[in-house]
Amino acid sequence: MFENETARLQKIVDASRRIVFFGGAGVSTASGIPDFRSENGLYGEVYRGLTPEMILSKSFFYLHPAEFFDFYRQYMVHPEARPNAAHRRLYQWEKRDRLRGIVTQNIDGLHKMAGNKRVYEIHGTVYENSCMDCGAQYPLDKVLRASGIPRCERCGGVIKPGVVLYGEAPDKYTCMGACREISNADTLIVAGTSLSVEPAASFLDYFNGKNLVVVNREPIAADSRASLAIRGDVAEVMGKLREDE
Secondary structure, three states: OOHHHHHHHHHHHHOOOOEEEEEOHHHOHHHOOOOOOOOOOHHHOOEOOEOHHHHOEHHHHHHOHHHHHHHHHHHHOOOOOOOOHHHHHHHHHHHOOOEEEEEEOOOOOHHHHHOOOOEEEOOEEEEEEEEOOOOOEEOHHHHHHOOOOOEOOOOOOEEEEEEOOEOOOOOHHHHHHHHHHHHHOOEEEEEOOOOOOOOHHHHHHHOOOOEEEEEEOOOOHHHHHOOEEEEOOHHHHHHOOOOOO
């Protein structure tokens, strides 16, 4: 299955020195985390008559924090998940200084768990949580173990997950770093994402390198610009690549 495409990707990787990996939810499905927009994705669910887009919004968080955290703990946090073959391959590339950066839309923290340091989490991460009043920092476990709304031990304020909600702007410095890495890349691998959410979708406009590779189960608009488009599971494709010697 897609052996010819994988062989072509291997040649591109072998000839590249400044790879940037731009990933979405499809990168983590092999780790047991559901994606959003596929047939069995999270966004096909309806929760208490509301769609996930409604619940995961800034306005819903402020108006209905108890309901938000009920949904968040049930569907958005997967502490049992572990890095898969895609995460491990990217870590290997970074150790060899072949990978210049990972730009991820995922909030699961699996790239950093795999060992990667050059990670731009443009939608934040579930592992960073802070009090909205005093700024005290808390681990994920504090949010998971709370009954209802997690509260700060210092001042009693609401602890907000460090994730970007609908209606919030992503951190500008994270986005600037991500765009800088993409603009300097000789190869950009776009994987496991439909690129349907801004501003992430516009990040491709910064790429002027030689090879744009798309790895995704479904066709996306970026396919028309790609040097190589592979239809398949990201972890399976990345797992077939040869290890650097």
